[in-house]
Every structure is written in C-alpha cells, then in structure tokens.
C-alpha cells in the first residue's frame with residue numbers, strides 16, 4: 001500500500017499529520033548529510049528498503065533503477081590489475097560528527113586535501129559514515145560494519161570508497177571516532193586529528209563498479225570502489241553503534257549485467 005498520495009480526504013489529513021510529524025523529526029535530526037530538512041521520512045524498518053519507492057515520487061529510482069547499490073561482490077567478470085583508483089589521503093585537523101538519524105556522519109573539510117583519483121578525475125573527500133552490518137558482501141560474506149568515504153568531483157559526481165569492517169577485540173584507529181559518536185539525533189561532536197589512511201587495509205585490492213546511493217533517493221551514477229580486504233573495528237564500538245542504529249544496511253541489489261572490475265592490490 002502506498003503511504004502517500006491517497007485520494008481519501010480522511011486519509012490525506014492523516015497523511016498530512018504524518019508528514020508534519022516526519023518534518024518535526026527531521027528538524028530534530030538536522031539537515032546534514034543524508035537527512036535534508038523536508039526530506040520524506042524513511043528508515044530500515046516499517047518504511048524500509050522495500051518501501052522506499054512508495055514513500056515519495058523522488059525515490060522512484062530505488063525500485064526502478066537498474067544500477068543500484070549495494071551488490072554482492074563474489075564474481076568479478078573482469079580483472080584489470082592496473083585499473084585501480086589512487087588514494088591521496090592525509091591527516092585532518094578535525095572532523096565534525098553528526099548523528100543524522102540514519103548514521104554517524106563525519107564531515108571532512110575540503111581544505112584538508114583528502115581525495116581519490118578515479119580514471120583521471122579527482123574527487124574530494126567530503127564525509128564518511130557507517131552502516132551495520134555491511135551493505136556489500138564479498139564472496140557471500142557480510143562484515144560487522146561498513147565504512148563509506150564519500151567524495152565529490154567538481155562536476156558534482158560522487159565516488160564512494162567502501163571499507164568492510166570486521167569485528168576485533170582491541171580498539172582500532174576508528175575507536176576514537178566511534179567512541180565520540182553523539183547518541184542523540186541532531187547532535188554533533190568534534191574529533192581532532194583524524195587520519196583516514198589509518199582506516200584502510202594495507203592491500204588496496206578493490207572491486208569497482210557503477211552504482212547508486214544506498215539510501216533514498218538512490219541516485220545512480222555513483223563510482224563505487226569496495227576494498228577487497230577488511231579492516232578491524234572493535235566489538236565495543238560495534239555494540240555501541242548497534243545501540244544507536246540496530247541495523248542500517250540496504251540488501252544487495254541485482255547487478256543487471258553490470259561489469260565488476262577487480263583492480264589493484266599489492
């Protein structure tokens with residue numbers, strides 16, 4: 001059943017009230033990252049991935065798109081060892097964490113100079129955020145969490161570098177960030193001296209494919225690079241994150257014949 005767009009006057013009053021409630025929640029959640037003020041409500045439960053396209057006409061691509069993310073990465077069709085992206089990361093003096101109601105998102109100042117180079121185009125790191133459990137799978141396995149480092153080209157195109165995070169006993173370089181996560185939607189917290197290089201595995205072997213945002217509006221044309229090898233995230237950090245966001249992963253989507261290239265590596 002469609003949540004919006006009913007012709008019934010009674011229903012439309014209810015819908016309007018729901019919309020106002022949703023707007024009020026969004027006002028609390030703030031307007032950073034994936035939550036934009038006025039954005040129709042979506043979540044991973046009652047209004048979860050199977051229903052996103054019903055929530056707003058602007059979300060139609062979530063169902064109609066044929067280049068959606070995430071996908072299962074278990075059968076690379078092409079191996080291009082030298083066709084890897086370049087990672088040009090360096091320390092950042094400070095990032096700002098926001099609990100936007102869907103994830104913990106860290107804003108990275110563009111002046112920090114962090115970037116990736118994809119097929120000759122430089123994409124600047126603007127933010128990173130988390131999902132639990134992972135969204136992509138590698139050889140059929142999901143990881144405890146997934147880190148998405150989001151980059152923007154001057155044209156506005158997006159490129160995401162994804163890192164699968166496996167559970168480990170000890171604190172990791174992500175612990176300082178995750179331990180500072182604001183538990184309440186709309187709250188922010190600054191974390192000084194963050195080095196995104198520490199979030200990556202040594203071996204940068206990578207799956208590359210054309211996909212989409214994994215959250216509404218599921219916009220396509222996103223350059224995806226998913227590192228083949230995981231890095232560690234502590235069990236304590238996972239448990240704390242799960243207490244804020246019990247699950248936040250979109251299921252894997254059909255490939256529809258899209259090529260997946262396996263590139264790079266040591």
Ligand SMILES: [Zn+2]
Pocket residue numbers: 129130131148214
């Ligand atoms: Zn993401």
